[in-house]
Amino acid sequence: MNIRALAWSTTAVALVSGPLAAQTEIEFWHAFTGRLGELVAEQVETFNSSQSDYVVNAAHKGNYSETLNAGIAAFRAGEQPDVLMVFEVGTATMMSAAGATKPVYQLMEDAGAEFDPDAFIGAVKGYYTTTDGEMLSMPFNSSTPVLWVNRDALEEAGIDADTDLSTWNKVDTVLDQLAEAGHDCPLTTAWQSWIHLENLSAYHNVPFASQENGFAGLDTELMIDGEVQTKHVAQMGEWAEEGKFVYAGRRNEGGANFRAGECALFTESSAGYAGIKSEAEFDFDVRPLPYWEGVEGAPQNTIIGGASLWVMAGQSDEEYEGVAAFLNFLSSPEIQAKWHQDTGYLPITSAAGDLTREQGFYEENPGTDVAVKQMTTNEPTSNSKGLRLGSFDQIRGIIDEELEAVWAGDKSAEEALSSATERGNQLLRRFEQANR
Amino acid sequence: MEKRVKFKGILLPLLLVLPQLLVTAVFFFYPAGQAIWQSLFIPDPFGLSMRYVGLGNFEFLLSDPYYRASFVTTAVFSLLVTLVSMGVALYLAVLADRLIKGSGTYRTLLIWPYAVAPAVAGVLWLFMFNTRVGVVTWYLGLLGYDWNHVLNESEAMGLVVIASAWGRISYNFLFFLAGLQAIPRSVIEAAAIDGAHFWTRFRTIVFPLLSPTTFFLLVVNIVYAFFETFGVIHTITSGGPQQATTTLVYKVFADGFVGQDLGSSAAQSVILLVVVGALTIVQFKFIERRVHY
Numbered sequence A: 001m002n003i004r005a006l007a008w009s010t011t012a013v014a015l016v017s018g019p020l021a022a023q024t025e026i027e028f029w030h031a032f033t034g035r036l037g038e039l040v041a042e043q044v045e046t047f048n049s050s051q052s053d054y055v056v057n058a059a060h061k062g063n064y065s066e067t068l069n070a071g072i073a074a075f076r077a078g079e080q081p082d083v084l085m086v087f088e089v090g091t092a093t094m095m096s097a098a099g100a101t102k103p104v105y106q107l108m109e110d111a112g113a114e115f116d117p118d119a120f121i122g123a124v125k126g127y128y129t130t131t132d133g134e135m136l137s138m139p140f141n142s143s144t145p146v147l148w149v150n151r152d153a154l155e156e157a158g159i160d161a162d163t164d165l166s167t168w169n170k171v172d173t174v175l176d177q178l179a180e181a182g183h184d185c186p187l188t189t190a191w192q193s194w195i196h197l198e199n200l201s202a203y204h205n206v207p208f209a210s211q212e213n214g215f216a217g218l219d220t221e222l223m224i225d226g227e228v229q230t231k232h233v234a235q236m237g238e239w240a241e242e243g244k245f246v247y248a249g250r251r252n253e254g255g256a257n258f259r260a261g262e263c264a265l266f267t268e269s270s271a272g273y274a275g276i277k278s279e280a281e282f283d284f285d286v287r288p289l290p291y292w293e294g295v296e297g298a299p300q301n302t303i304i305g306g307a308s309l310w311v312m313a314g315q316s317d318e319e320y321e322g323v324a325a326f327l328n329f330l331s332s333p334e335i336q337a338k339w340h341q342d343t344g345y346l347p348i349t350s351a352a353g354d355l356t357r358e359q360g361f362y363e364e365n366p367g368t369d370v371a372v373k374q375m376t377t378n379e380p381t382s383n384s385k386g387l388r389l390g391s392f393d394q395i396r397g398i399i400d401e402e403l404e405a406v407w408a409g410d411k412s413a414e415e416a417l418s419s420a421t422e423r424g425n426q427l428l429r430r431f432e433q434a435n436r
Numbered sequence B: 001m002e003k004r005v006k007f008k009g010i011l012l013p014l015l016l017v018l019p020q021l022l023v024t025a026v027f028f029f030y031p032a033g034q035a036i037w038q039s040l041f042i043p044d045p046f047g048l049s050m051r052y053v054g055l056g057n058f059e060f061l062l063s064d065p066y067y068r069a070s071f072v073t074t075a076v077f078s079l080l081v082t083l084v085s086m087g088v089a090l091y092l093a094v095l096a097d098r099l100i101k102g103s104g105t106y107r108t109l110l111i112w113p114y115a116v117a118p119a120v121a122g123v124l125w126l127f128m129f130n131t132r133v134g135v136v137t138w139y140l141g142l143l144g145y146d147w148n149h150v151l152n153e154s155e156a157m158g159l160v161v162i163a164s165a166w167g168r169i170s171y172n173f174l175f176f177l178a179g180l181q182a183i184p185r186s187v188i189e190a191a192a193i194d195g196a197h198f199w200t201r202f203r204t205i206v207f208p209l210l211s212p213t214t215f216f217l218l219v220v221n222i223v224y225a226f227f228e229t230f231g232v233i234h235t236i237t238s239g240g241p242q243q244a245t246t247t248l249v250y251k252v253f254a255d256g257f258v259g260q261d262l263g264s265s266a267a268q269s270v271i272l273l274v275v276v277g278a279l280t281i282v283q284f285k286f287i288e289r290r291v292h293y
Helices: A003-017 A034-050 A064-076 A088-096 A104-111 A122-127 A151-156 A168-180 A192-203 A227-241 A254-259 A270-279 A317-330 A333-343 A350-358 A370-376 A392-407 A413-434 B011-038 B056-062 B065-098 B103-115 B118-128 B135-142 B153-181 B185-193 B198-227 B230-236 B248-258 B262-290
Strands: A024-030 A054-060 A083-087 A138-143 A145-150 A187-189 A265-269 A284-287 A305-312 B041-043 B050-052
Touching: A024 A034, A024 A064, A024 A317, A034 A054, A034 A317, A034 A333, A054 A317, A064 A083, A064 A088, A064 A305, A064 B248, A083 A088, A083 A317, A088 A305, A088 A392, A104 A317, A122 A138, A122 A370, A138 A270, A138 A317, A145 A151, A145 A192, A145 A270, A145 A370, A151 A168, A168 A227, A168 A265, A187 A192, A187 A254, A192 A227, A192 A265, A192 A392, A227 A392, A227 A413, A254 A265, A254 A270, A265 A270, A270 A284, A270 A333, A284 A370, A305 A317, A317 A333, A333 A350, A392 A413, A392 B248, A413 B041, A413 B262, B011 B041, B011 B262, B041 B056, B041 B262, B056 B065, B056 B262, B065 B103, B065 B153, B065 B198, B065 B248, B103 B153, B118 B135, B118 B153, B118 B230, B153 B198, B153 B230, B185 B198, B198 B248, B198 B262, B230 B248, B248 B262
Parallel strands: A024 A054, A024 A083, A187 A265
Antiparallel strands: A083 A305, A138 A305, A145 A265, A145 A284, B041 B050
């Protein structure tokens, strides 16, 4: 066959198959199972049926760490998906891999799609935006820690269930009362590093790490052995010794105890809402995360946990246009409002929050707006914008180990936090070396 | 007297061992070579750049007291898993060997746990010892013992050892039982007629005759405790509390897959390779001498 014939036949094939092959496929890898997995599948289905140009194929790739690993391995093999869900802890890893990702602001620019980063609420936007204001990944599911209260447990101990729990000082008194009444699990927690160090620091407007918590450079060092953190961890250690704080594990193992009605107070993500609502056979309350009285600047705002969507490099322009449409669809007020109401994750845009309020959701479900208020009352500072640290998953592991030493009574808060700082800094230096 | 086949020339013998050589090359020499090569670099996770650091990764590791501590953890863990799984298996095998009625059922039940995947075994044990709802924890509580492997380091170690050894007992049991049944009855009966009690017979006749099996199991179990217990540790303790159950292999996973620190992870694999190599040489050089085939 000569060139001309080949060209003709190709054109003919293209003409014939054109309308059929017009649907561009978009690969989307996420980390959700169970109810969350179903909700994501529903979102994808809604997007696919809302237009005919693109088809999104969603695939579950394991938990957060496994999904990130799958994405990295796929990139190394040249088989990366278009969109990869990465938890907030992996943000620094993704940001440093400039050649592997396509920043969201650029994606939107290239695709000519409408995109306003200011539509996102400050604390969400800040986490995924460079110091120059360029948004690198698309916020997706974001939550923040709050205090969950078992009202029945308080009443059984002879405590007014509406008692003020806004500060740790007041919580201390209530824990005393619970212990005196013979309650054997007054307080438990999930995600200790995230809640009792990362959020504690932001909430009291003190740095977690130098260089604006890592936003301003890779030469960042942990600063978790400061006064506020040491005081808080020492207090928690005392509570642990006296049996007022019961440590259940590094992740959200404490959730099972709280939902079973065994623990009175529980610090956990606002996204614990769905599970607690469906399982708890007692009256419960959502309260803002407590802070310490007398610390200047407290309460500032808490920071987020959860994941964002990264667009991977090396795909075709058509696919990128589809990705832009898909991401804009996901962050549209209707989709976000529904997501927020179904899961307890934050409404990531102000519009989604407003829509939820208009729909009367907060009135029907009191307490569901606590997290939103806690995040949005104050404009985030450089201490409360978020964290951007390399090897952060491992650093959290180190913090877990050191905190366990405090809860077990093996180390003092000062010893544990200074050791965590030193060990974490070594990992930060290695990350700096790998990404210079 | 040894039997040996003598080949003429080199081509045929080479051809005969070629499949084995190929398998070793593809599944051992190639990955091991890659690990050694990678251990000299600090790469970024996506493979976009690599920084040559010479022996920097090894220096970083060996200067870390927590890494050095995980050698001790690994040694304690492997020793305990091997002792528990072999000891219990031998005890059960000796009992099963004496059984006449119902030995089939007894054996089947004992072999069963081997079919349970390590991660599932981990979850099973975790449920039983759950600090708040575990059934064993509850019974221990009745006895006045407050079980809390989430914070107590020795309890955590105990739990991962039991969970790791449990499935392994079946495997060892099978080999011990086969070994016991291969011992000629006449030898034991002769000793019995001479007035040797059970324990004397076991010590002087059965155990020495069982030594090839024991040695084989020793090697296999130590390798198991080193490399295959990862699933159990991951599901039960994730290496905690503090670093009480972080074995060398678990650390390779934590640094490589959780931390994306591939350089350090590769260096750890190389160190592990050397350790296991040395261990195997020691076993074959010193312990095998006491084995009677």
